Amino acid sequence: MKTWTTGFARSAAVVAVFSPVCAVWAGAAGLVWWWFANPWTWIAVAVIAFPVLVAVSRPVARWARALIAGWTGEAMPDARREPPPVVRMSTGFWWNGYGYHDSERDALMDRRMRMRWSDPATWRDLLFAVVAPLTVGLVAAVPPAGVVVAAVAFALGAPVVGAVALVVAVLSAPFAWRAVPPVAVPLLRPSPAAALAERVEELTAQRADATVAQAAEIRRIERDLHDGAQARLVALGISLATVEKLMATDPGRAMEVLREARKGAATSLSELRELVRGVNPPVLSERGLVDAVRALALERPLEVVVRAADIARPETPVESALYFGVAELLTNAAKHGRADKVVITIERTGKDVVVTVSDDGRGGAEVRPGGGLDGLRRRLAVFDGVLEITGPSSARMAVPCGS
Amino acid sequence: MRILIAEDLYLLRDGLCRLLEAYGHEIVATATTGPETLAALLEHRPEVSVVDVRMPPAQSDEGLRAALAARKEVPGLPVLILSQHVERLYAGELLADGGRGVGYFLKESVFDADQFVDALERVAAGGTAMDPAVITRLLSTGDGPRRLAGLTGREHEVLALMAEGLSNQAIGRRLFLSESAIGKYTTSMFGKLGLTDDEEGNRRVLAVLRYLNG
Numbered sequence: 001m002k003t004w005t006t007g008f009a010r011s012a013a014v015v016a017v018f019s020p021v022c023a024v025w026a027g028a029a030g031l032v033w034w035w036f037a038n039p040w041t042w043i044a045v046a047v048i049a050f051p052v053l054v055a056v057s058r059p060v061a062r063w064a065r066a067l068i069a070g071w072t073g074e075a076m077p078d079a080r081r082e083p084p085p086v087v088r089m090s091t092g093f094w095w096n097g098y099g100y101h102d103s104e105r106d107a108l109m110d111r112r113m114r115m116r117w118s119d120p121a122t123w124r125d126l127l128f129a130v131v132a133p134l135t136v137g138l139v140a141a142v143p144p145a146g147v148v149v150a151a152v153a154f155a156l157g158a159p160v161v162g163a164v165a166l167v168v169a170v171l172s173a174p175f176a177w178r179a180v181p182p183v184a185v186p187l188l189r190p191s192p193a194a195a196l197a198e199r200v201e202e203l204t205a206q207r208a209d210a211t212v213a214q215a216a217e218i219r220r221i222e223r224d225l226h227d228g229a230q231a232r233l234v235a236l237g238i239s240l241a242t243v244e245k246l247m248a249t250d251p252g253r254a255m256e257v258l259r260e261a262r263k264g265a266a267t268s269l270s271e272l273r274e275l276v277r278g279v280n281p282p283v284l285s286e287r288g289l290v291d292a293v294r295a296l297a298l299e300r301p302l303e304v305v306v307r308a309a310d311i312a313r314p315e316t317p318v319e320s321a322l323y324f325g326v327a328e329l330l331t332n333a334a335k336h337g338r339a340d341k342v343v344i345t346i347e348r349t350g351k352d353v354v355v356t357v358s359d360d361g362r363g364g365a366e367v368r369p370g371g372g373l374d375g376l377r378r379r380l381a382v383f384d385g386v387l388e389i390t391g392p393s394s395a396r397m398a399v400p401c402g403s
Numbered sequence: 404m405r406i407l408i409a410e411d412l413y414l415l416r417d418g419l420c421r422l423l424e425a426y427g428h429e430i431v432a433t434a435t436t437g438p439e440t441l442a443a444l445l446e447h448r449p450e451v452s453v454v455d456v457r458m459p460p461a462q463s464d465e466g467l468r469a470a471l472a473a474r475k476e477v478p479g480l481p482v483l484i485l486s487q488h489v490e491r492l493y494a495g496e497l498l499a500d501g502g503r504g505v506g507y508f509l510k511e512s513v514f515d516a517d518q519f520v521d522a523l524e525r526v527a528a529g530g531t532a533m534d535p536a537v538i539t540r541l542l543s544t545g546d547g548p549r550r551l552a553g554l555t556g557r558e559h560e561v562l563a564l565m566a567e568g569l570s571n572q573a574i575g576r577r578l579f580l581s582e583s584a585i586g587k588y589t590t591s592m593f594g595k596l597g598l599t600d601d602e603e604g605n606r607r608v609l610a611v612l613r614y615l616n617g
Binding site: 227231232234235237239241242244245246249257 | 412414415417421422426457487510513514515516
């Protein structure tokens, strides 16, 4: 029943999306029929219908993209070109990237026309608006049409026709809409050049993000060394100098200072160890992601269950990004979500290594700009990985990697 | 001596206090941030102060800036700057306002406590004290070496010790030479560097460092 209703709704949605195109065709046909005088009429009608069709194709394609993205999850950018800016030159004329104009309005209008004709996206949308309704559009129209025909037939007293139409509608409903995506997607998808341009933009942004993140990381390490190990060594030296001075005058006090100095040396060693672990945990390089996450889980004051499939080790940087991702999410679960129990799964899905972290806390995880999760998202993005907040208190990291 | 210590890291502040107390000095105040340092310097007017370059709030050169600001208010207020690394620029800024009662030391040089306390006393008396490591660095980087190319090895040694803030007598002791021999070296050295010798230790250092800093 559910597949039938969804199928019927989707077919109806396709019909609705394509209806403006059908209206244009119907209008043109009506014009021809009403105006029919000689074969030249066809040309006149085509001249009128063509710009209308171009105008209609854009929203139709946009709606179709939204529909298909909703069904299959395949997001298709419309990849329109950025219009060149309109600027006023020192001569007083307006330059719109193509030519000079007397007023800003003229320049904007001219730019809009030129952009429309020169942008491959326009022709792609037009092709879609011409081809799709006449092919898959007709297929998808079968269930709604069947219902309409049945209703009319029953009303006019032709129950056999009505019954047949109803049966056709019912039987075709779960399948009719499925014809749409395979045909529509190749038509709607941006050209390879446009997709490449988009990708370049994305990579540029990622590179900038990565540089910023890396600089912050280096600064943190420098700060930790300066305030930590380096300062402790200096303090140790000063203590020893003090002892040297006190040895003759006040041996008891000298002993006390020495004892503290020894403790200080031990602390600085453990601080250095912490720092090294923060940069690259030894267990991660020795045993890989799964064991490193298990080791991480052991240290947390939470009940952490690690479910891991036996996966091949990803590349070292990917491993490191995922490891620190888990650490960040665990910290979040304890700090913000006030969780007691956390479940971590590590598995391989297709080409992706997928790590999910979910807890029993009150949740509230969100990716805020500049926040910890935002930093994690950026770190994963460098490897084309994604961070998804899949529920109030669960997150999923997926990073594609090799084989 | 009445000493002020400005250092944000507890361990070092504590260590310095104990060390100086072991030498029989009095710590009149401690400060942990740049603004605090400036206020304390102006309030207590210590005989000498030990100021860390890097302090909160910005963890940049807060300490140095507080010291410079205080010396602008109270000219010649004795300040010894402590730093974790040698920075040519900082030494230059310190010396720029006349060079009386200033010092620039690396933190590890505090380990040689006798030398450090000595330097503090020199600064308190209005002299200059430069860490030997700072001097070596200043003499060996930038265009210093080129300008000093004409000096003999011995003159180079004398210049370095002079830059630390030592008097001719003290330099003579270090190099096992008589004071008058050192006098000859300095005269010939100043001749080669094109500086006039006015017999005042402090200004000699200044002249040398200014020359090095261009």
